[in-house]
Amino acid sequence: QVQLVESGGGLVQAGGSLRLSCAASGPTGRIYAMAWFRQAPGKEREFVATITWSGGSPWYRDSVKGRFTISRDNAKNTMYLQMNSLKPEDTAVYYCAAGGRSGRINMARGDFGSWGQGTQVTVSS
Secondary structure, X not given: OOEEEEEOXXXXXXXXXXXXXXXXXXXXXXXXXXXEEEEOOOOOOEEEEEEEOOOOOOEXXXXXXXXXXXXXXXXXXXXXXXXXXXXXXXXXXXXXXXXXXXXXXXXXXXXXXXXXXXXXXXXXX
């Protein structure tokens, strides 16, 4: 089983920035894609962004396009989410996920078999 550990969450004012990290370990050879999801209190977990294991084909939900950037460091087996111009509505627990299937944009929760423990992001107004 792939292990995923997120870090980098915290409290920031609206308009500020944070960078989340997700370190992967274990049998990573079968990972096709990784992604970030988030879950706000009382809401369903939702897709934020995805990228292939090789670092290609980034894809974002509309509400974060132009503000968030997903990236990978292959040498470190680490995925990042740079979040700029943060808004109070970005407040949530952010989860990284690994798995995915080739030939499609992996955006559904069911596309991923491994999940991290989550990291809290709070944006104050």
